[in-house]
Amino acid sequence: MEKALIRTKKLILHIGSWKTGTTSIQSYLSGKYQQLKADKVLYPMTSRRRADGGVDTAHHRLRMLLDGADGAMTLQVAGVLDRMAVELKQAQCETLLLSSETFMDFRRPETLRRYIEADEVQIVAVFRNQAEFISSMYYTEVCHRKVIDLPMDYLDGFNGNLLDYASCLVPWRRAWPEAQSSVSLFERGTPARDFPAAHMMAQIGLNWPVVAEDNHVEHKSLPAQATLFLRQLAASGWDDMSFFDVFKMCHRNADWFAPVKEHYSPDVLQQIFADYAPQNKALAEEFVSNGPREFAPLVLTERDTWERAMGDTSAVFPTILKRISRSAANACT
Structure with a gap:
């Protein structure tokens, strides 16, 4: 030894x-x-x-x-x-x-x-x-590491052991x-x-x-629409400097996007939460030492609201690009 x-x-x-x-x-x-x-x-x-x-x-x-x-x-x-x-x-x-x-x-x-x-x-x-965790991780992977997986593909490939x-x-x-x-x-x-x-x-x-x-909380998350917009930019081959310039612009103008944070539908998030209920019970019984011992029930966006925000992003993205172009032009004048 x-x-x-x-x-x-x-x-x-x-x-x-x-x-x-x-x-x-x-x-x-x-x-x-x-x-x-x-x-x-x-x-x-x-x-x-x-x-x-x-x-x-x-x-x-x-x-x-x-x-x-x-x-x-x-x-x-x-x-x-x-x-x-x-x-x-x-x-x-x-x-x-x-x-x-x-x-x-x-x-x-x-x-x-x-x-x-x-x-x-x-x-x-x-x-x-776990439901909040996976949605937040997806945001980080797209917006900070330019991952181009769609949300469900990212979930399917995620290491469930974590x-x-x-x-x-x-x-x-x-x-x-x-x-x-x-x-x-x-x-x-x-x-x-x-x-x-x-x-x-x-x-x-x-x-x-x-x-x-x-x-202060670092890396405050953008709305889910913004994440998917940035994913599309990354998939289109935008270079790092341009991508992160747009990322910062999205942060300054978060109101351009629907105020929905979840990258997954309420049904998917509820299923993730339910799937890990046995493991969370074991966590509470074996390890949690203070504060709440079990995770509180999820508080999610209403399904109709989520679907309106996330169902047809193709109609939103051209408008966002125009706004970014106008903002960039104004910054240069």
């Missing part, structure tokens, strides 16, 4: 999941690097610092490196962990805090156990009901059976959703006064 490369009094692992305010949380933690150190908590720069000198807000690179090594101790893994150990020692912190939603589907959590020795471990996770939240947590419990699990649901009206940064700080025992500006 490899000798642990990092020794800390407490290890906190924020493992996601996606679409639960993780970007807001990570931006907050990154911005409070010095304040956290003053409270003996290190949110390490190691594995966040980029080759160009910039600093990312989360530890996605660490997860990618460990996953690529597939459980082996490579020179790259050893180098990153050694640098993190040095950073921890120099900061004189007692707690090491790592955050990446990509940890949610990390295949080998036991690898971290071998490399990081801690007297106390806390695993923090937040989950969103929607079985209880099973996602099992490898982490197996790696650290003694760890404290802080599992919350991303529900309307709860701190996890309304104040993600403040909720995170409360979970790790730092009840700082978090101001409203620190709780």
Whole structure:
């Protein structure tokens, strides 16, 4: 067995999941690097610092490196962990805090156990009901990664294992059976959703006064019509710069589109929610520790309203293109 490369009094692992305010949380933690150190908590720069000198807000690179090594101790893994150990020692912190939603589907959590020795471990996770999650993920994939799948094709190809939240947590419990699990649901009206940064700080025992500006929601979603419009642009071969210029213009003019957020019909979303009811029951019984223990019933757009908004987008898109052309022309004059 490899000798642990990092020794800390407490290890906190924020493992996601996606679409639960993780970007807001990570931006907050990154911005409070010095304040956290003053409270003996290190949110390490190691594995966040980029080759160009910039600093990312989360530890996605660490997860990618460990996953690529597939459980082996490579020179790259050893180098990153050694640098993190040095950073921890120099900061004189007692707690090491790592955050990446990509940890949610990390295949080998036991690898971290071998490399990081801690007297106390806390695993923090937040989950969103599967119907909202898949619709929000579709928006992100189209608008940020230019995925060109239609909604149902995207759903058919999605890795359903990521929607079985209880099973996602099992490898982490197996790696650290003694760890404290802080599992919350991303529900309307709860701190996890309304104040993600403040909720995170409360979970790790730092009840700082978090101001409203620190709780802003990143990547506010466009209406579903806008997503399909951008999907069509991506499928038509628009270059990245032009595509993202239009994306920003759509954000500035969201009222161009019908105010319907769901990319899937109410019937499809209700079926997704029903399909994962057994897994969600297991999540509530085994892991959820505070707040609501089960997802609330879905609140969806009326079927007729959804169908009017999404049924014939071909009539909407030419109008949107004309508006974009006029806006671009006005900006140049």
